[in-house]
Amino acid sequence: MAALAIAAFAGASQVLDTYSMNVLVRSLLYAVVALTVDILWGYLGILTFGQSTFFGIGAYAAGLVFMHLGFSPGTAALALVAGIVIAVVVAAVVAWLAFWHGASELYASVITLVLPIVATQVIFSGGTWTGSSSGLSGFETFDLSIEAWFVLAGSLLAVATAAAWVVMASDAGRLIVAIRENEQRCKYLGIGTARLKSLAFLVSAAIAAIAGYVFAGYAAVVAPELVGFVFGTELVIWVALGGRGTLLGPVIGTVLVDYESAQLSGDYPFVWKLIIGLVFVAVIVALPRGFLPILGDGLKRLGRLAGLGRTTTARTATIVAAARRTAAAAADDSPAIRIRGVAKHFGSLPVLRGIDFEARAGELVSLVGPNGAGKTTLMRCIADGSERSGGTIEIGGVSIGRLPPERCVALGIGRKFQMANVFDSLTVAECLQIARTRIDRPSLVRRSTELALPGPAARVVATTGLDQRLATPARLLSHGQKQALELAMVLALEPKVLLLDEPTAGLSKAERMLIGGILTDLATQERLCILLVEHDLDFVREISSRVVVLHQGRLVLDGTVEEVVGSETVKQIYAGAGHHGAPAEAAR
Numbered sequence: 001m002a003a004l005a006i007a008a009f010a011g012a013s014q015v016l017d018t019y020s021m022n023v024l025v026r027s028l029l030y031a032v033v034a035l036t037v038d039i040l041w042g043y044l045g046i047l048t049f050g051q052s053t054f055f056g057i058g059a060y061a062a063g064l065v066f067m068h069l070g071f072s073p074g075t076a077a078l079a080l081v082a083g084i085v086i087a088v089v090v091a092a093v094v095a096w097l098a099f100w101h102g103a104s105e106l107y108a109s110v111i112t113l114v115l116p117i118v119a120t121q122v123i124f125s126g127g128t129w130t131g132s133s134s135g136l137s138g139f140e141t142f143d144l145s146i147e148a149w150f151v152l153a154g155s156l157l158a159v160a161t162a163a164a165w166v167v168m169a170s171d172a173g174r175l176i177v178a179i180r181e182n183e184q185r186c187k188y189l190g191i192g193t194a195r196l197k198s199l200a201f202l203v204s205a206a207i208a209a210i211a212g213y214v215f216a217g218y219a220a221v222v223a224p225e226l227v228g229f230v231f232g233t234e235l236v237i238w239v240a241l242g243g244r245g246t247l248l249g250p251v252i253g254t255v256l257v258d259y260e261s262a263q264l265s266g267d268y269p270f271v272w273k274l275i276i277g278l279v280f281v282a283v284i285v286a287l288p289r290g291f292l293p294i295l296g297d298g299l300k301r302l303g304r305l306a307g308l309g310r311t312t313t314a315r316t317a318t319i320v321a322a323a324r325r326t327a328a329a330a331a332d333d334s335p336a337i338r339i340r341g342v343a344k345h346f347g348s349l350p351v352l353r354g355i356d357f358e359a360r361a362g363e364l365v366s367l368v369g370p371n372g373a374g375k376t377t378l379m380r381c382i383a384d385g386s387e388r389s390g391g392t393i394e395i396g397g398v399s400i401g402r403l404p405p406e407r408c409v410a411l412g413i414g415r416k417f418q419m420a421n422v423f424d425s426l427t428v429a430e431c432l433q434i435a436r437t438r439i440d441r442p443s444l445v446r447r448s449t450e451l452a453l454p455g456p457a458a459r460v461v462a463t464t465g466l467d468q469r470l471a472t473p474a475r476l477l478s479h480g481q482k483q484a485l486e487l488a489m490v491l492a493l494e495p496k497v498l499l500l501d502e503p504t505a506g507l508s509k510a511e512r513m514l515i516g517g518i519l520t521d522l523a524t525q526e527r528l529c530i531l532l533v534e535h536d537l538d539f540v541r542e543i544s545s546r547v548v549v550l551h552q553g554r555l556v557l558d559g560t561v562e563e564v565v566g567s568e569t570v571k572q573i574y575a576g577a578g579h580h581g582a583p584a585e586a587a588r
């Protein structure tokens with residue numbers, strides 16, 4: 001398709017007039033930058049206003065080098081490399097600020113909004129060297145005909161769009177959608193989302209810089225507007241108009257709007273901005289998803305009316321057994337998890353104090369206690385090294401230190417959340433494939449049709465009937481099936497220590513029994529160490545090998561089910577808390 005598009009551009013260059021081609025070269029290069037905005041915003045959820053700056057960096061690299069060092073094949077190569085390197089370095093700084101552990105989604109938008117303002121000021125303060133507010137012009141550049149520039153710009157756009165298309169249709173594209181939809185779940189599946197978002201940001205910056213370099217070579221003029229915040233915002237508007245998250249929409253939207261703007265500014269010099277503004281407002285109000293999705297829906301409807309409905313079956317993956325990995329230190333009898341003096345406080349409020357306990361492979365330890373005892377907080381401290389205020393936690397003898405969740409997963413922790421936490425828009429098979437990302441590296445160019453699952457995950461999928469629903473979007477599953485899917489996703493990580501926060505909440509009796517059977521098998525047969533927060537004490541009694549009782553942030557009892565159920569302390573705690581379903585009641 002890219003080759004066809006390039007051939008079409010070559011054909012068009014023979015029939016279009018010079019004026020149209022002049023305008024279209026600029027529009028096509030702007031569309032390349034809009035494509036990068038679409039990937040960052042439409043696919044990854046990073047609303048960026050700063051792509052203009054990377055375009056401007058590429059353009060100014062060419063302008064400055066050609067102006068001050070003259071034009072030659074050597075300086076042309078130098079300018080291209082310099083533009084890309086500077087854009088990538090600036091993007092790396094922005095990405096570090098925007099995506100570091102703990103940064104909110106708003107950071108990226110605010111920082112990319114500030115970036116063009118800072119870049120414009122830098123150009124203004126460059127004096128005659130940067131041309132200040134007038135920019136640089138009159139430098140020698142490539143001696144190409146307008147037809148050649150048109151085909152070059154069109155080819156760049158065709159290649160960039162095709163590459164984006166291939167990536168978005170690959171395993172990596174599915175991962176990008178998962179990060180946008182549920183970044184927290186991705187992190188707890190061991191996926192370094194900040195690193196991946198930074199990588200996408202750097203690649204987008206480099207592509208924008210290349211487009212800027214070609215623009216400067218063609219126009220032989222660079223101006224501060226190219227790096228500015230107005231252009232950065234226009235790119236976002238063009239993407240919204242075309243239909244973000246559609247690749248072709250933003251490309252077509254940018255070319256149409258920029259080309260039409262050029263026409264209107266010639267025909268109606270005093271009111272053209274008003275006309276464009278009104279069209280923007282009308283489209284955003286009437287078509288919030290942009291042009292292309294509406295056009296696509298209309299074409300599908302027409303196709304159905306004409307009896308051309310497609311009868312393709314949804315592509316689904318086949319489950320295969322994951323290659324067995326040699327279990328490190330399998331013979332070692334050291335605790336799977338060791339917790340020493342763990343404390344957590346929120347401001348001056350202590351929530352956990354001096355928690356000490358250990359659990360070994362094959363144990364199923366239930367954490368019980370009244371509401372607010374600190375059970376979920378303890379789970380959080382185990383799964384994220386930055387959560388606790390004091391103490392140490394070791395997994396398989398290795399301290400988690402201050403590691404973020406994705407690095408804790410690499411040490412062998414798998415966490416299932418209280419509310420089923422899956423990727424609603426992805427199918428069951430895709431959710432499980434995302435869960436395997438850390439182990440089975442996703443391809444950048446193809447979509448895998450195999451779903452490699454380790455034995456425990458495959459058994460959960462089979463016993464809960466999820467294997468019959470692999471092509472079903474997760475949002476259409478029942479509550480119980482979602483819980484089972486999340487459990488299978490966590491097991492797909494091949495963890496050593498499994499953290500489960502109320503896995504039976506909201507499940508029917510039959511579903512509870514099913515999950516209970518699965519968990520005991522996982523502990524006894526697969527030798528997993530399972531820590532379970534649970535309120536249903538009948539369930540706890542049936543499946544646990546040990547029970548740990550938390551009360552007001554302290555560990556008050558650690559013993560067998562019988563010891564805990566018969567304990568006076570526990571009866572008093574629950575009687576005091578007025579907790580429904582206390583061990584005392586359960587013991588009766």
Ligand SMILES: Nc1ncnc2c1ncn2[C@@H]1O[C@H](COP(=O)(O)OP(=O)(O)OP(=O)(O)O)[C@@H](O)[C@H]1O
Nearest residue numbers: 346349351369370371372373374375376377378533
């Ligand atoms: N982000 C927070 N800021 C302030 N206090 C918090 C925060 N998160 C939890 N807490 C407090 O910490 C205490 C322990 O909460 P936690 O959720 O760990 O209890 P729990 O034992 O899991 O309770 P439940 O059984 O109701 O889930 C509670 O008093 C809660 O209000």
